[in-house]
Every structure is written in C-alpha cells, then in structure tokens.
Amino acid sequence: MRMRNKYRKPTTLRCNAGSRCSMSAVVWSLVGCLLILHLYSIVHHKDGVGEEFQMRMSHHPQFHELQKVEEVNIQIPPPRGKRSPRAGKRRPRRTTTLIDEFLDENSQLRHIFFPDKKTSIGPLKDQGNDSYYYQPGRIWLDTEGNPIQAHGGGILYDEKTRTHYWYGEYKDGPTYHAHKKGAARVDIIGVGCYSSMDLWAWKDEGIVLAAEENDETHDLHKSNVLERPKVIYNEKTRKYVMWMHIDDTNYTKASVGTAISDYPTGPFEYLHSQRPHGFDSRDMTIFKDDDGVAYLIYSSEDNSELHIGPLTEDYLNVTSNARRILVGQHREAPALFKYQGTYYMITSGCTGWAPNEALAHAAESIMGPWETMGNPCIGGNKMFRLANFFAQSTFVLPLPGFPGSFIFMADRWNPADLRDSRYVWLPLIVGGPADQPLEYNFGFPVWSRVSIYWHRKWRLPQGWSGLK
Numbered sequence: 001m002r003m004r005n006k007y008r009k010p011t012t013l014r015c016n017a018g019s020r021c022s023m024s025a026v027v028w029s030l031v032g033c034l035l036i037l038h039l040y041s042i043v044h045h046k047d048g049v050g051e052e053f054q055m056r057m058s059h060h061p062q063f064h065e066l067q068k069v070e071e072v073n074i075q076i077p078p079p080r081g082k083r084s085p086r087a088g089k090r091r092p093r094r095t096t097t098l099i100d101e102f103l104d105e106n107s108q109l110r111h112i113f114f115p116d117k118k119t120s121i122g123p124l125k126d127q128g129n130d131s132y133y134y135q136p137g138r139i140w141l142d143t144e145g146n147p148i149q150a151h152g153g154g155i156l157y158d159e160k161t162r163t164h165y166w167y168g169e170y171k172d173g174p175t176y177h178a179h180k181k182g183a184a185r186v187d188i189i190g191v192g193c194y195s196s197m198d199l200w201a202w203k204d205e206g207i208v209l210a211a212e213e214n215d216e217t218h219d220l221h222k223s224n225v226l227e228r229p230k231v232i233y234n235e236k237t238r239k240y241v242m243w244m245h246i247d248d249t250n251y252t253k254a255s256v257g258t259a260i261s262d263y264p265t266g267p268f269e270y271l272h273s274q275r276p277h278g279f280d281s282r283d284m285t286i287f288k289d290d291d292g293v294a295y296l297i298y299s300s301e302d303n304s305e306l307h308i309g310p311l312t313e314d315y316l317n318v319t320s321n322a323r324r325i326l327v328g329q330h331r332e333a334p335a336l337f338k339y340q341g342t343y344y345m346i347t348s349g350c351t352g353w354a355p356n357e358a359l360a361h362a363a364e365s366i367m368g369p370w371e372t373m374g375n376p377c378i379g380g381n382k383m384f385r386l387a388n389f390f391a392q393s394t395f396v397l398p399l400p401g402f403p404g405s406f407i408f409m410a411d412r413w414n415p416a417d418l419r420d421s422r423y424v425w426l427p428l429i430v431g432g433p434a435d436q437p438l439e440y441n442f443g444f445p446v447w448s449r450v451s452i453y454w455h456r457k458w459r460l461p462q463g464w465s466g467l468k
C-alpha cells in the first residue's frame with residue numbers, strides 16, 4: 001500500500017499551471033552532495049526541537065491521554081449468503097475485508113461503523129460523564145436534537161464573536177442514482193451552518209446558501225452537485241467568503257463556486273463558478289495563511305494531481321499564479337494546516353465513497369514542493385489505519401493555546417444513505433520525526449510527524465479556551 005517512490009518522477013516541481021519544467025538529474029545530485037552535510041545538522045537540530053516539544057506535551061496529562069494508542073479488535077464474521085451488491089462488486093478475488101463489511105449494508109458489523117440512534121451523542125441528551133466527549137461514528141445531535149448536517153465541511157473561527165461556525169453539505173434528502181453508472185447522490189439542499197463556543201454543542205444556524213429549485217441552468221439547481229464548502233473571513237472587505245466544489249450529476253463540470261456574505265450565518269449570495277486557471281477542479285479546500293493571503297487547493301487533471309494558488313486580495317477569484325503539486329499521486333479531500341512555519345496537508349486516495357488510506361504531506365513553502373510523509377493514522381487496527389478510520393479528511397482545526405494540537409475532521413460516508421454519513425473527529429498532533437524518507441530532502445526526515453490518534457471516545461483538554 002505504501003505509495004513511496006512509486007511516483008518518483010523526473011522532478012516535476014515548481015511548475016506553472018500551464019507548463020511543465022524539469023531539472024536535470026546531474027544538477028540535483030550536485031546540489032545534493034553540497035547540501036547533504038548541511039541538512040544533516042538541520043535534521044539533528046529539528047529532531048531536538050521535536051523531542052523537547054513532545055516532552056512538554058507528554059507532561060500535560062490530558063495530552064498523554066490523547067496520544068495513548070488505542071487498539072480495536074474486530075473479528076470478521078464468516079461469509080453469509082447474500083451480500084449487498086455494493087460490497088459484492090468489490091469482492092472478486094479477495095477474502096472478505098473490513099472494507100467489504102463496511103460497504104455491506106447488511107453486515108453483522110454494521111453497528112461498529114454506523115452505530116444506531118440509541119447511541120447518539122449531543123447536548124440535549126443527559127450525557128452524564130459523556131458530555132464534551134467526541135465519539136467518532138456515532139450520530140451527533142445539535143442543540144435541538146437533530147442530527148448535524150454539515151458533511152464535507154470546515155470550521156471558521158470568528159474572532160469578533162469568539163464563535164466557531166461549522167459549514168458543510170446539508171444532505172438530509174433521499175439518496176439515489178441519477179442513472180445506472182452514476183454515483184450515489186443527494187440533490188443539493190444547500191450549505192448548513194452550525195455555531196458553537198465549545199466545539200461540542202452545535203446550534204443549527206440554518207441553511208446559509210440554498211439550492212435553486214426551478215432554474216435548471218443555475219449552478220445550484222438541485223440536480224447538480226455542491227461539495228466541500230469552506231468559509232474564510234476577509235479583513236479588508238469585511239466579507240465572509242465561501243468556496244465550494246460545483247459540478248453536474250456526472251462530475252463533468254468540475255468547477256469551483258464562490259459566495260459572499262456580510263455575516264457568518266449568511267445568507268450567502270452565490271456569485272458564479274469557474275474552472276480555476278482553466279483546469280478541471282473537483283475536491284478542493286481553501287486555506288488562509290497568517291499573512292492574510294488565502295489559497296485555493298484543488299484536485300485536477302482528472303484527480304491525478306493537486307493545484308495550489310493564491311486568491312486575489314478580496315478572496316473572490318484566483319490569480320494567474322498556480323503550481324502543480326503531488327503530481328501523479330491521485331489525491332483528493334485536501335485539508336491544510338500550518339504549524340511552526342511548516343505547512344501540512346492530509347489527503348485521501350480516490351475511491352469514490354469507499355474509504356482508503358490517508359497520507360500526510362509537508363512543505364516549507366505553501367506553493368511547494370510538497371513532500372509525502374506517509375500514513376498519519378495511529379491505533380485502531382491495521383485495516384482502520386489503511387482506511388483512515390473508515391473516513392475521508394475534510395478539515396484540520398487548530399486548537400489555540402495548545403500548540404501542535406489540532407482536531408482532524410473527517411467524513412464517514414454512508415453511500416447507501418448519504419444523509420446518515422457520520423463525523424469522525426480525532427486528535428491530530430504534530431511532533432516527533434517523520435517515519436518515511438522524503439523526496440526533496442534527500443531522504444532526511446526534516447519535518448515532524450503528523451499523527452492522528454484513534455479513540456473510541458475523547459474530549460478536548462480541560463483548560464482549552466472554549467470550555468468553561
């Protein structure tokens with residue numbers, strides 16, 4: 001499963017979106033020889049920092065808790081008569097795997113991946129000691145007792161109101177196939193928004209960007225696709241700006257759309273869609289850097305690579321500057337974050353609604369080159385780690401006050417009933433040396449490891465600013 005070096009191409013990097021450049025291997029080896037000693041000292045220096053940091057973290061008892069390795073032991077039941085066609089299709093030459101069980105609506109293990117309503121979590125229920133505990137995969141209810149509808153989402157922290165806003169796909173409609181070969185889908189309903197001070201109790205703020213019911217030519221016509229909405233705030237224009245993947249049923253439009261609002265809770269005004277830099281664009285995210293420059297990152301060239309480029313100052317358009325990254329690696333569902341001046345990204349592979357292996361990437365410059373560091377998942381069991389805990393990355397949220405700690409947000413898609421897709425939130429910690437040799441640093445792991453720890457239940461450290 002390791003992707004390492006399989007994709008090692010004759011150095012395609014720092015290319016403009018429209019053209020490819022290549023450097024000769026000779027130059028690289030010369031540069032390599034010159035830098036190798038220098039790098040060696042950096043490695044040692046950085047390792048030292050990492051250890052120191054880990055020590056500090058591990059002295060904090062609650063972080064110790066979060067970094068505990070928690071195993072999952074699941075026995076795959078013996079095959080029974082009929083499986084659902086969804087699982088059958090994937091089966092031909094292999095024995096039954098947990099992924100087959102995951103995709104089989106009739107699996108005896110269904111309750112492990114999609115626990116039923118009785119086990120739901122949320123602020124209305126008397127949770128006893130379970131208040132504030134995330135329980136990945138369980139139904140998560142909002143402050144009114146309804147399942148949260150914010151799939152493929154992201155979180156905006158609004159400084160002015162000290163409130164977190166969670167935006168995502170509102171998918172509370174029937175799942176169907178538009179035609180025989182079409183992917184499972186739900187008609188566009190809109191972008192849902194939830195607010196919270198503590199990141200656990202979420203208040204429904206309604207649909208802040210709604211589908212278009214009648215105009216079939218409109219991007220947001222319900223028959224189309226709206227995925228992965230993300231919102232950032234523009235200090236200069238004082239507008240909340242939303243970017244999202246816009247597509248048609250067959251995913252041939254492959255565009256990004258933008259919308260704008262004066263308030264985090266909308267309503268957002270839809271502006272238009274475009275193919276950024278003239279390229280197809282499917283899974284995407286936006287990232288706002290410390291200096292206020294925001295970036296669009298999207299899967300392109302039929303999902304074979306990602307493109308990244310800064311937005312204009314008003315965040316409403318891309319600029320002509322863009323780079324190809326992770327070329328030939330076929331990654332989607334990008335989620336970016338930054339720590340101590342280094343950029344990190346989690347991505348998934350491309351297998352439709354089925355789960356697959358997550359990879360962590362790092363870069364010193366956001367425009368690349370980006371290194372692939374390997375699978376960030378820790379705990380669970382081997383299948384859990386190879387399937388990113390049966391979920392797909394969507395966002396990584398920094399926890400202010402706890403440097404190096406983040407919430408990893410992912411979607412456990414349920415292709416049989418997409419509205420019942422679950423949220424998998426887990427602690428993500430940056431620290432310690434990377435465990436895989438890196439391409440652009442001559443094999444030396446100069447960056448910290450990104451680790452996502454499996455927990456059946458966990459909570460944010462007490463003392464985190466949002467919690468009373």
Ligand SMILES: *[C@@H]1O[C@H](CO)[C@@H](O)[C@H](O)[C@H]1NC(C)=O
Nearest residue numbers: 125126127128129130131133
């Ligand atoms: C909650 O925790 C306390 C102290 O650990 C324990 O005594 C009590 O039984 C727990 N309550 C429930 C409902 O689990």
Ligand SMILES: *[C@@H]1O[C@H](CO)[C@@H](O)[C@H](O)[C@H]1NC(C)=O
Nearest residue numbers: 179180181182248249250252
């Ligand atoms: C999607 O593809 C199917 C099958 O190829 C075709 O019948 C249908 O017209 C297409 N729909 C759109 C909106 O392009």
Ligand SMILES: *[C@@H]1O[C@H](CO)[C@@H](O)[C@H](O)[C@H]1NC(C)=O
Nearest residue numbers: 272274277317318319320321
């Ligand atoms: C967005 O920028 C591109 C050039 O980068 C330009 O061609 C296009 O017209 C712009 N779109 C809008 C709506 O301003």
